[in-house]
Amino acid sequence: MKNKSYLKTPTYRLNMSKLEDCDIVLTRDYTLTSFGVRLATWAPYSHAAIFFEDSFIDATKKGIFSKNPQRITFSSKDDFCVLRLIDKNKLFGVNLTNLKNYIRNEIGNSYSTKDAVMVKLSALKGNGNLDEQFCSRLVARAYGSVGVQLVVDPDFCSPKDLMNSSLLFELKDVYEELSENDLEYLQTENLPDNNFSNMAKWLDFAKDKAKEVDYKIQNMSDVFSFVMQYPEYDTVMVDAVKESGYLDDINGIIHNDSLLYFTLFQHIEMGLINKNDKEFCKDMSKRLDSSLFNFNRWLGDLEALMSVPRLKLVVLFVNNYKCLVEHCIMRVQNDVDILREADCDCGLNDKPLLKIFHEDRARYFTLIDKLY
Numbered sequence: 219m220k221n222k223s224y225l226k227t228p229t230y231r232l233n234m235s236k237l238e239d240c241d242i243v244l245t246r247d248y249t250l251t252s253f254g255v256r257l258a259t260w261a262p263y264s265h266a267a268i269f270f271e272d273s274f275i276d277a278t279k280k281g282i283f284s285k286n287p288q289r290i291t292f293s294s295k296d297d298f299c300v301l302r303l304i305d306k307n308k309l310f311g312v313n314l315t316n317l318k319n320y321i322r323n324e325i326g327n328s329y330s331t332k333d334a335v336m337v338k339l340s341a342l343k344g345n346g347n348l349d350e351q352f353c354s355r356l357v358a359r360a361y362g363s364v365g366v367q368l369v370v371d372p373d374f375c376s377p378k379d380l381m382n383s384s385l386l387f388e389l390k391d392v393y394e395e396l397s398e399n400d401l402e403y404l405q406t407e408n409l410p411d412n413n414f415s416n417m418a419k420w421l422d423f424a425k426d427k428a429k430e431v432d433y434k435i436q437n438m439s440d441v442f443s444f445v446m447q448y449p450e451y452d453t454v455m456v457d458a459v460k461e462s463g464y465l466d467d468i469n470g471i472i473h474n475d476s477l478l479y480f481t482l483f484q485h486i487e488m489g490l491i492n493k494n495d496k497e498f499c500k501d502m503s504k505r506l507d508s509s510l511f512n513f514n515r516w517l518g519d520l521e522a523l524m525s526v527p528r529l530k531l532v533v534l535f536v537n538n539y540k541c542l543v544e545h546c547i548m549r550v551q552n553d554v555d556i557l558r559e560a561d562c563d564c565g566l567n568d569k570p571l572l573k574i575f576h577e578d579r580a581r582y583f584t585l586i587d588k589l590y
Contacts, residue, residue, distance in 0.1 A: 228291030228404065232300065233394040234272060235501055237287075240309055240317060241269040242301040242357055242386065244377045245292070259337070261378035263299065266354040268321060271508050273410075275321050277351045281421070282327045283414035289404060295393060301386040303366065313364040320363040322515070326421050326437040327351050337376050348373055349436060354380055409474065413467035420455075420462040427451055442523070445531050456530045465538055472545045479552045486559045499562035506553035510571035513546035517582055524585060543582055550575060 232243065244263035246252050255264035267276035273284040292298055303309060309317065330350035337354075351359075357380060358372035368383045369375040380386070421438065428435045428444050428451075435444055445452045459465065485491045491498055520539040523532050550572075557566060566572060 227293050228396055228401070230292045230295060230297075230393045230395060231290060231400070232287055232298065233392055234287055235497060235504075236389070236392045237269045237300065238302065239270055239314065240303070240360075241389070242380060243267045243269060243274060243298060244301065244381055245290075245298045247297070248293075255376075259376045259378045261376065261381065262296070263377045263381065266357045266377045266380055268357050268360060269300075270318060270321050271511060272504070275325065275356070277327075277329050277353045277356045279329050279331065280415070281329055281418050282324050282351055282356060283418065284325065284410065285414075286408065286410050288400075289408060289411070291396065291404070292393075298393070299381070300389040300392045301380065301383070302389055303361075304385055304387050308366050309364070317360055317364045318511075320360050321356075323437060323439065324351060324356060324360075326417065328425070328436065333374070337374050349434070353377070409467055409470045413464065413471065416462040416464040416467055420458040420464055423458045423462075424455060427454065442526070442532065442535075445529055446526065449529060452529045452531055456534055459531070459534060465534075468538065468542070472541065475545065475549065479549075479556070482556055483552075483559070486556065491560060493561040495560065498560060499557065502553060502557050502560070502562060503565075506550065506557065506572070507569070509546055509549035509553050510569070510575060513543065513550060513575070514571065514578065516542040516546060517578060520582075521585065524588070540586065547579055547582075 243266070245265045245267070246256060246263050247265075252264040256262065265276065267274040267285075269275075269287070270284075272287070274287055274290060275282065275284055328350045330347050330352055333347055333350065333355070334352035354375045354377050355373060358369050358375050361368050362372045366385065368385055369379040417438075421435070421441070424441045424444070425435045431448055433444055433448070435441055441455065445455055482491070516539050520536065520543055523536050523539065526532055554566065554572075
């Protein structure tokens with residue numbers, strides 16, 4: 219029997235300009251699964267996700283992947299709530315970076331339906347699979363990775379436990395009503411979600427192949443470790459990645475990003491974006507932070523892969539990370555130019571990552587010289 223949803227009219231979505239990295243989002247929908255979780259936990263919400271670099275990271279039956287918040291809609295204001303850490307100093311500097319790294323490293327990991335059910339069956343918890351995740355475990359463990367204990371048992375907790383955490387408070391008025399343009403946008407192709415679906419395809423294939431030699435793959439980094447140890451699987455992994463369409467999706471996302479910047483520059487030039495518009499400046503400043511973070515992230519991944527033997531899978535992803543790093547360089551430059559064109563005083567000179575961006579960019583081109 220299909221898990222049918224009775225959600226008919228999308229009316230609201232979360233206002234991303236009011237969200238901050240590592241905010242926790244609790245939701246419900248109108249599926250039988252959601253109803254069952256809410257009934258079992260006697261709570262208004264059935265699912266938990268974490269806001270991270272303008273995306274929702276959550277654990278579903280397909281695994282742990284990112285979703286575009288602009289495409290997550292609700293029919294009622296009661297279908298969601300957003301929680302934030304009361305003491306934000308606990309997520310300052312290194313702690314915030316480490317929490318983000320924990321989330322990032324979990325992307326692609328498997329979902330444990332059995333462990334999710336065990337939340338209410340305490341006598342069976344000793345038989346759980348702690349290597350895998352489910353939605354509220356992912357959130358609680360992410361915070362726990364930097365010493366913030368949101369719940370009594372991060373391994374077996376529910377959205378209700380997060381909602382009742384004494385370390386969190388609920389944000390108010392974090393939603394916006396959908397416009398006609400928003401509803402039209404929901405009908406367009408969803409490239410980021412397609413990308414993660416295709417990533418799941420080749421990761422599931424890799425996990426199954428690794429079982430042939432009793433090797434356990436949980437996330438993408440494990441795939442590289444696997445082919446290092448079993449190079450006879452190198453070619454078949456490359457074929458799986460190519461056939462999944464995963465890399466093609468990334469090229470499409472980069473292309474759409476380039477069109478977005480072209481449009482933004484045009485709108486500024488035509489006066490369609492007001493100079494020093496506070497909301498626009500805030501959104502662009504957050505986009506710059508995301509561009510800088512992703513630049514450092516992809517550059518780090520590229521450096522790591524360039525230090526290992528050049529198997530076919532490694533070469534494939536070195537070229538992929540090269541494209542992503544160069545795209546992030548373009549994004550950073552465009553973000554800064556747009557902020558200046560729009561007369562936005564967003565503390566550009568005070569952004570630590572921007573201060574070292576030029577030095578890191580030079581390091582990247584030195585790497586590429588070694589590559590070729």
